[in-house]
Amino acid sequence: MKTYSTKPADIERKWYIIDAKGLILGRLASKVAVMLRGKHKPVYSPSVDAGDYIVVINADKVRMTGKKTEQKTYQHFTGYPGGLRVESYKRMQSRKPEYVIQHAVAGMLPHNKLGRAMIKKLKIFAGTEHAHVAQQPESITV
Numbered sequence: 001m002k003t004y005s006t007k008p009a010d011i012e013r014k015w016y017i018i019d020a021k022g023l024i025l026g027r028l029a030s031k032v033a034v035m036l037r038g039k040h041k042p043v044y045s046p047s048v049d050a051g052d053y054i055v056v057i058n059a060d061k062v063r064m065t066g067k068k069t070e071q072k073t074y075q076h077f078t079g080y081p082g083g084l085r086v087e088s089y090k091r092m093q094s095r096k097p098e099y100v101i102q103h104a105v106a107g108m109l110p111h112n113k114l115g116r117a118m119i120k121k122l123k124i125f126a127g128t129e130h131a132h133v134a135q136q137p138e139s140i141t142v
Contacts, residue, residue: 006045011038013121014052015137017130020101021058023142024065029104031142032056036109036118049114053121055137060097060126064089074103098124 016035020028034040038050064072072089093100101124109115123132 004043006043006048006050008048010043011048011050015055015132015135016052016140017055017057017132017137018140018142019058020056021061023062025062025100025104028056028062028142029101029108032101032105032122033108036105036121047114049117051118051121053123053132053135053137055123055125055130055132056101057125057128057130059101059124060093062093062097062101069093074099097126 018028018032032054035054036051038044038048038052041050044050063069069089074087074089074092076085076087077083078085087095089100102119102122105122106115106119109118123130125131
């Protein structure tokens with residue numbers, strides 16, 4: 001019997017929708033990262049993007065545990081001297097709630113071309129309305 005090797009043509013992608021209302025950010029991000037990689041499928045291969053499309057709604061209602069809402073920061077360096085920009089979680093959550101989830105999930109994916117292809121299958125929306133109704137995403141709980 002020969003060993004089965006997953007090929008990109010063999011992959012069947014589905015659409016899933018997750019309501020982030022009241023969910024803890026890290027636990028949500030780890031579940032989404034597993035599904036984007038395709039590790040929940042029997043045809044998983046580390047070198048092939050076998051994951052599904054994920055739509056996350058209510059990104060503005062995700063929560064953190066402990067004192068992380070006051071202590072967590074997001075840093076960005078512009079490339080210029082003195083160009084380190086630091087923003088608190090509270091401010092980032094109110095300004096760009098989609099970025100908070102996207103940043104958490106991207107940190108759990110491979111940091112290469114494959115990971116960049118996987119993160120493109122993640123669609124995040126701050127409210128309950130989303131632009132992927134035509135794909136008929138399946139609702140899942142985390």
